[in-house]
Amino acid sequence: MIQVNGLERTFKSWLSGRVVTAVQNLSLHIQPGELFGLVGPDGAGKTTTLRMLAGILKPTAGEATVNGHDIVKGAEAIKKELGYMPQQFGLYGDLTVDENLNFICDVFGVTGAEREQRIKELLDFTNLHEFRKRRGRQLSGGMQKKLGLTAALVHRPKLLLLDEPTTGVDPVARREFWDILAQLHAQGSTVIVSTPYMDEAERCNRVGLMYNGKLMICDTPSAIKRLLPGIVLALRVDDLNTSERLLKQIEGVIDVQPYGDVLNVIVQDQSVQPVIEKQLAQAGIQITSIRPAPPRMEEVFIYFVRRYVENHTQPEEEVHA
Amino acid sequence: MTWRHVMAIAKKEWLHIIRDPMTIFLLAVGPVLMLILVSYAMATDVKDVPVYVLDQDNSQHSQNLIARLDNDDVLSVKGDVTSRDASERKMERRQAKVIVIIEPGFADQLSSLAGMQSMYDSGPAFSFIVDGTDPISAEVATEAAMNQSEAYVTGELNTLLENQLDAGADPTLIRLLRQQIESPVVFDIENRYNADLKAIWDLVPALIAVALVLPGMSIATVIARERDQGTLEALVATPIHKQAILMGKSLPYMFTSLINVGLMYGVARVVFGVPFRGNLLLYLALSGLYAFATLAIGLLFSILIRSQEAAMWSAMLFFLFPGILLSGMFFPIEVFPFMVKIETLELPAVSGVLINRGMFLQGVGPRVLWWNIILLLFIAVEGFEIAGRIFKKRIA
Ligand SMILES: Nc1ncnc2c1ncn2[C@@H]1O[C@H](COP(=O)(O)OP(=O)(O)OP(=O)(O)O)[C@@H](O)[C@H]1O
Numbered sequence: 053m054i055q056v057n058g059l060e061r062t063f064k065s066w067l068s069g070r071v072v073t074a075v076q077n078l079s080l081h082i083q084p085g086e087l088f089g090l091v092g093p094d095g096a097g098k099t100t101t102l103r104m105l106a107g108i109l110k111p112t113a114g115e116a117t118v119n120g121h122d123i124v125k126g127a128e129a130i131k132k133e134l135g136y137m138p139q140q141f142g143l144y145g146d147l148t149v150d151e152n153l154n155f156i157c158d159v160f161g162v163t164g165a166e167r168e169q170r171i172k173e174l175l176d177f178t179n180l181h182e183f184r185k186r187r188g189r190q191l192s193g194g195m196q197k198k199l200g201l202t203a204a205l206v207h208r209p210k211l212l213l214l215d216e217p218t219t220g221v222d223p224v225a226r227r228e229f230w231d232i233l234a235q236l237h238a239q240g241s242t243v244i245v246s247t248p249y250m251d252e253a254e255r256c257n258r259v260g261l262m263y264n265g266k267l268m269i270c271d272t273p274s275a276i277k278r279l280l281p282g283i284v285l286a287l288r289v290d291d292l293n294t295s296e297r298l299l300k301q302i303e304g305v306i307d308v309q310p311y312g313d314v315l316n317v318i319v320q321d322q323s324v325q326p327v328i329e330k331q332l333a334q335a336g337i338q339i340t341s342i343r344p345a346p347p348r349m350e351e352v353f354i355y356f357v358r359r360y361v362e363n364h365t366q367p368e369e370e371v372h373a
Numbered sequence: 374m375t376w377r378h379v380m381a382i383a384k385k386e387w388l389h390i391i392r393d394p395m396t397i398f399l400l401a402v403g404p405v406l407m408l409i410l411v412s413y414a415m416a417t418d419v420k421d422v423p424v425y426v427l428d429q430d431n432s433q434h435s436q437n438l439i440a441r442l443d444n445d446d447v448l449s450v451k452g453d454v455t456s457r458d459a460s461e462r463k464m465e466r467r468q469a470k471v472i473v474i475i476e477p478g479f480a481d482q483l484s485s486l487a488g489m490q491s492m493y494d495s496g497p498a499f500s501f502i503v504d505g506t507d508p509i510s511a512e513v514a515t516e517a518a519m520n521q522s523e524a525y526v527t528g529e530l531n532t533l534l535e536n537q538l539d540a541g542a543d544p545t546l547i548r549l550l551r552q553q554i555e556s557p558v559v560f561d562i563e564n565r566y567n568a569d570l571k572a573i574w575d576l577v578p579a580l581i582a583v584a585l586v587l588p589g590m591s592i593a594t595v596i597a598r599e600r601d602q603g604t605l606e607a608l609v610a611t612p613i614h615k616q617a618i619l620m621g622k623s624l625p626y627m628f629t630s631l632i633n634v635g636l637m638y639g640v641a642r643v644v645f646g647v648p649f650r651g652n653l654l655l656y657l658a659l660s661g662l663y664a665f666a667t668l669a670i671g672l673l674f675s676i677l678i679r680s681q682e683a684a685m686w687s688a689m690l691f692f693l694f695p696g697i698l699l700s701g702m703f704f705p706i707e708v709f710p711f712m713v714k715i716e717t718l719e720l721p722a723v724s725g726v727l728i729n730r731g732m733f734l735q736g737v738g739p740r741v742l743w744w745n746i747i748l749l750l751f752i753a754v755e756g757f758e759i760a761g762r763i764f765k766k767r768i769a
């Protein structure tokens with residue numbers, strides 16, 4: 053379905069002449085029927101990647117095909133079979149829900165009884181029925197996202213590219229949204245969805261972790277979680293800061309990631325636990341609880357980002373030292 | 374490009390226009406309002422135009438005539454001058470707009486005209502010197518001065534003839550003399566600073582053309598607006614052909630332009646009484662062509678300039694200032710230096726003004742206007758062609 057080889061996109065500011073590399077040497081293969089999650093923090097390059105795949109942004113290097121069409125030369129052919137939902141509300145604020153959907157139907161030639169049927173079906177799907185007469189800009193953020201998805205679905209596209217469809221949406225609506233995506237996945241659609249939320253990545257059949265324009269890891273969620281070189285201990289203590297500093301000096305501790313009032317300590321194996329307990333007790337720190345926890349995407353991602361940042365900043369630090 | 378896509382965009386664009394009360398108001402009646410306002414502002418309220426009189430006759434009749442001129446609402450006699458030189462100075466200092474020169478022997482001519490001895494003599498002569506920098510008030514003031522002088526002379530002649538009839542003159546002779554006083558006065562009018570005075574009839578057709586740049590300015594924001602609001606991203610990710618986007622966006626503006634052509638035609642004929650001497654169907658077709666050329670240029674601005682405000686302002690600068698100043702509305706195009714003349718070639722308003730004037734007043738057709746028709750066709754076709762080429766279905 054999608055073949056990406058060494059794709060790259062840079063932006064040059066004409067004012068300062070500074071060059072930003074938004075996407076760097078990206079290679080990726082996506083099979084038909086996948087629910088693929090493009091996960092990464094702000095500025096990772098998710099939007100830039102999706103725009104290039106949608107044929108609305110030219111890459112500065114590399115190449116990619118979507119449905120067998122080149123993203124530069126075959127851009128218009130890609131768009132015929134594509135449902136694209138931009139990160140920003142892409143519909144018209146001064147038009148009602150119905151008018152917006154009718155416009156999309158006009159564009160894709162969905163007419164007559166088929167149009168009625170399709171719009172009704174999709175509004176059932178997204179629960180937007182009672183808002184049909186409301187103007188786009190009067191919808192809440194979450195409803196706007198749903199309308200965006202509805203609009204991307206009217207023409208039954210082969211491929212759906214959804215850019216952060218759940219950002220700014222409340223937790224309940226987010227769950228509903230992912231239920232919809234799961235349903236589409238079950239129906240056989242190919243869906244690529246970007247998100248900054250790691251927990252959402254768990255619901256994809258494959259995940260690409262992006263950071264700083266690079267695709268760092270790309271695999272199924274369970275395989276990604278197995279990449280963690282060790283196990284996670286969830287630790288509750290009374291002094292988070294001191295503990296974090298102490299823990300990092302202990303042999304066998306790979307990473308310490310504060311998460312609310314919990315410290316997720318990544319250790320080589322179970323044998324490190326007694327060492328931790330002893331050392332913290334010596335420093336007079338009270339341990340409320342300590343137990344092994346199943347690793348989540350979050351821990352894996354942070355671990356890899358930290359390792360990446362260390363590798364890429366070390367030379368500079370040496371210069372300073 | 375398919376018709377379906379053009380209509381899809383046109384429908385959506387029409388909804389944008391009617392959703393915003395200000396936009397629909399400006400587009401639907403803006404040009405015709407502009408026509409009415411500007412024409413009235415220029416045409417009415419011509420009052421108390423300063424007049425100086427060089428009275429070389431100094432008779433009872435000349436005094437009566439001066440009083441009569443001063444009585445007219447439009448005119449206000451500010452005083453006498455004693456020589457032509459003095460009158461020139463008054464006009465240079467802009468103290469006088471009209472100088473009325475009464476030739477020596479005015480009173481004698483009047484009475485001799487009423488006598489049989491000089492039946493075939495020409496009547497009394499008046500000279501007017503008119504400051505034409507403000508054509509409308511100059512026109513109205515000249516008109517008033519002419520009417521008053523003629524009315525006075527005619528009135529006096531009639532009285533004299535009545536008196537002769539009472540005194541027992543031959544009625545047939547009197548009848549002959551009466552016929553002669555149909556237009557007894559000879560006027561010698563000299564316009565300063567603006568050789569051929571432009572009247573309201575000249576102004577209204579030109580204004581029709583200039584007012585039609587409003588839709589052109591309005592369309593200059595359509596692409597930039599989608600870019601600003603972030604809707605362009607979704608739009609360019611659909612398979613709509615880019616020409617269909619441009620065409621679809623132009624159609625509603627074209628529609629409002631044509632409505633305005635009709636309204637302004639009506640206002641010109643009914644309110645201002647401007648004659649229409651050309652072929653009405655041809656006029657409608659050419660107006661459509663002119664509107665299309667204007668929209669093509671507006672659309673170019675919309676694509677070239679990325680933010681809404683900047684696009685609006687540039688279109689305004691392009692259309693309003695040179696469009697109005699160079700349109701031949703205030704200054705005849707012949708006075709421009711060669712380079713400016715070249716520049717006017719790309720301004721549809723220049724051709725629009727010529728077509729409107731030509732068809733309203735002279736009743737000319739393609740045989741005279743062919744050059745402007747070709748120019749407009751070229752601007753319209755090339756404008757859309759270039760717009761289609763530079764508009765990319767991409768962001769950034
Ligand atoms: N049109 C552009 N011009 C200049 N720089 C850009 C442009 N688009 C993106 N960038 C830069 O490229 C980088 C990646 O941006 P991108 O929008 O792809 O990230 P993202 O992962 O979608 O982030 P977010 O979660 O905030 O949407 C950023 O540093 C951004 O500043």
Ligand SMILES: [Mg+2]
Binds near residue numbers: 098099100216
């Ligand atoms: Mg983004």
